Amino acid sequence: MLSKLPTNVPSHLSLRFLKIHCNSGDLQRARQVFDQIPEPDLRAWTLLISAYTRRGLLREAINLYTSLRARNIAPDNLLILSVAKACAVLGDPRKATELHDEAIRFGFHLDVALGNAMVDMFGKCKNVDGARRVFDEMPRKDVISWTCLCSCYVHCGMPRQGLVAFREMGLSGVRPNAVTVSTILPACSELRDLNSGREIHGFVVKHGMGGNVFVSSALVKVYASCVSIKHAHQVFDKMSERDVVSWNVLLTAYFSNGEWEKGMALFCRMRNEGVRLDGASWNAVICGCLNNGETEQALKMLGKMQESGFKPNQITVTSLLPACKDLESLRAGKEVHSYIFRNCLMDDLASTTALVFMYAKCGELELSRRVFNMMPKKDTVAWNTMIIGNSMHGNGGEALLLYRNMLESGVKPNSVTYTGVLCGCSHSRLVDEGIKVFYSMRDHLVEPDADHYSCLVDVLSRAGRVEEAYQFIQRMPMEPTAGAWGALLGACRVHRNVELAKIAASRLFEIEPDNPGNYVLLSNIFVTAKRWEEASETRKLMRDRGVTKTPGCSWVQLRNRVYSFVAGDRSNENSEKIYKFLEGMGEKMRLAGFVPNTDFVLQDVDQEEKVGTLCNHSEKLAVAFAILNLNGESTIRVFKNLRICGDCHNAIKYMAKIVGVRIIVRDSLRFHHFDDGDCSCGDFW
Known part of the structure; x- marks a missing residue:
């Protein structure tokens, strides 16, 4: 128990005790002292509210201010300044507006320091109009005023307006400082505005700001975002001091630009130079490997990350899983799933939703459904993911049922929900249901957009x-x-x-x-x-018009290696066996009733040549290769970059029945599950 203050303590001593506890950070004792003051004056309120704000107890600071106003105690500009900082961090737009009204009521709105704080507050509350109104009303504007305005525009997703404000600042005669420059450079990155970035870089050099680590890091990101990696590296090499952010920006740039080897070399350099790696570093290299098709390397990096004492967290998992969306990364996704399970992350909504998406994209809809059903809590994103997963597999009825269950559970649908449901209806001939869903959107406060109209066109078509x-x-x-x-x-x-x-x-x-x-x-x-x-x-x-046809390509994974095929491909070492197998399979298929559909051959050639052309399609080659190398597997998974042609679709149905194997093909539109002579799409895709 904290001891109480003696009774009849002079007010100046109470204030002194309060100040001592506030400055030392002992806010529990400070609050006790404050509560024992019979009539705390404005100085006492200001001391405690400011201490709460400094210590991050922002809601308590705002509540105290509300109590002060309830007692009709008039604030001063210093107190409003402190509360404005609390509102800024909390991002409370309602309280920010109330506080601005208070500043006007008491005549403090013309104070430069308070005006700057108000612009910053509205910016962090994402109220651009409020920030601009305060800024325009200020009789005098300093470098902080302009910096806060530029920051507001950038923070609120209005980078172009931020650059306009930055130029207006220069025209007004106020010179930007390093903080202003590091604030506005992200606008150039977001817009990929290389010219503006170069202009600001020139300003940085002219005014000797190049030594500022935040400015230099931001410049590295500008050049990296504009795919000018050579210049990004030049700025990076000239930095006298580098933080991990600048290393990570360059690292991500190499991987994003497909320069996998340079990215790995830079990562090794980071480790050799003793750079204090963080989770953004490990995530960058893991996702960079996956996005460049280096699944094995990504898994090695995941292991090294843990060996280095970094425990993959929710950010790592949700960064990794979206990249595991193809055959070659399915095993990586399963390993991440095991990690999530072992480390009790199954209650994390973002991680489990990413798992649902990963399995659906890799053709494992049943595993996707199991993860979804195990989730203790489901938000709109989780429901949408499962709905879209079923739609891409042609399970329109299941997508529709999920949508209805979503509504019954009280979760509000959004625009993405209806895109998923309508696509499902389209692929499953659920015409009346699709029309009904489309016209019910406004009942759930979702306005149909061009994509939804396109989906209904698809349903009808x-x-x-x-x-x-x-x-x-x-x-x-x-x-x-x-x-x-x-x-x-x-x-x-x-x-x-x-x-x-x-x-x-x-x-x-x-x-x-x-x-x-x-x-x-x-x-x-x-x-x-x-x-x-x-x-x-x-x-x-x-x-x-110089338009060239995109070549069809299909690929299949066998024993952790991916094999790709194009039409007429003979580069595979087993090509002779593949074509011989297709020739023999063609005879068996014809005996079973298969008739080649030569409508899918564009050339005006004789019938025999058309049939021969159909045998060369990339998906048939990939399926044949996979069958020849089954090795006891009961399921074959083939991916194709274009839509599967009708003849190949029909042929693979026969091949699945004759061989007695389940074949899953994902084309550019959806998944097809071939089993015992039938396809999950019902020949409707």
């Missing part, structure tokens, strides 16, 4: 209601996007509506003239309709 989809596009309240016209064009291919395809394609050629897929698809539609001249004209238009 895939179900064969192409004329209705076209009418819907014409009634859209905004300009139709490439997504809407692309959905219509794709449906015209399936449902052989040539005239509507020409309309959709002409709009797509205007919106995205460099997208080769639109030209190829229209040409394919003309070929199917035996309109050879128009198909030739489309291919000529493509050549004249």
Whole structure:
């Protein structure tokens, strides 16, 4: 128990005791002394509130100020200044507005120091209008005033306005200092504005600010963000002092730019020079390895991170898992899952949501569902992730059920929720359900945007209601996007509506003239309709515009190694066996009833040559290679960068049944699960 003050202590002694405890940081004793003062004056209130603010007890500081005003005690500018700092850190916009009103009421708003604090407060509360209003009302503005305004714009995601304010500062005759420069440089990074970055760099050199570690680090980031890594390294090498932030910026830049070897060399240099590595360092190198296809190296780095005494945390996990989205990183994702389980991180919402996403993207929907069902708490992001996971696997009914369960659980849907649900309805022929969901969005305070309209076009188009989809596009309240016209064009291919395809394609050629897929698809539609001249004209238009077709590529992982194939590929050491296998499999498939669909061959050649061309498609080569190297596995996973063609889709169904193996193919649109002669998409994709 703390001892009470003696009774009848003179007020000046009480104030002295209060000041001693506030300065020493013993706020418990300070509060006891304060509470025993019968009528604390403004000095006592200011001492305690300022001490709470300095120690980070911000809510307590604001509550004390509220109590002071409830007693009708008038504050002074120093007290409001202290409370403004508390509001700034808390980011409390309502209290910030109230405090500004108080400053005006008592006539303190013209004080420069308080005005600067108010601009900073509104900026950190993300109230740009409030910050600008205070700034414009200030009769005198110093370097701090302008720095706070620039910081406000950058902090509130308005980098271009921040640069405008920075230039206005110079025109007003106020010279920026190192703090101003380090504050505004991130705006150049965000905008990737190399010219502005260079101008500010010149100012830095001219005024001798290059020795400031924060300024130099920010310059390194500007050049790195603008992919001018050579200049980033030049600034870095000239730094007399380097903090870990500047090292990390350069490290991330190398990995982001695909310069994996240089990134690893820099990381080794950091360790050799005794740089005090932090978690941003380890995360950068781990994710850099994964993003550059170096899964094994990423796992080694994860192990070394732990050996160095760094325990991967939620940030590490959520940085690592999104990169584990492909065949080659599935094993890494499973290892991270084991780590999360061993270290009791399963209650962490961000980590488990990342796991749900990782498994869904890698084709392991059942594992994704298990993790989701184990989550004790689910927010909007978690529900959205599971809905989208089911949609990309063609489980529209499950996506719809999840959406309904989400509503019943009281979690509010957002724009992403409806994109996921509508995509699921599109891939599962749930037309009436999709229409109902679309028109219910406003009931849940979500305004449909262009993506949602495009999704409904896709719902109608895939179900064969192409004329209705076209009418819907014409009634859209905004300009139709490439997504809407692309959905219509794709449906015209399936449902052989040539005239509507020409309309959709002409709009797509205007919106995205460099997208080769639109030209190829229209040409394919003309070929199917035996309109050879128009198909030739489309291919000529493509050549004249310098648009080249994206080559199809498929890949499969075997024993921790990834094998890639392109159409007609003979670079694999097993190519002879692959083509011989496909030839023999083709005979078995024909006996089982398979008929090659030569509509998917664009060339006007004879039927036998068309069948031969179909055998060369990259997905068939990858599947054949995987079957030849099954090694006791019951499931094959193949990824493709483009949409799987109809003939390959049909052929893989037969191959899965004949061989007795489960085949999972992820193309650019969705997953296909082939099992015993059927596909999870129901031949509808």
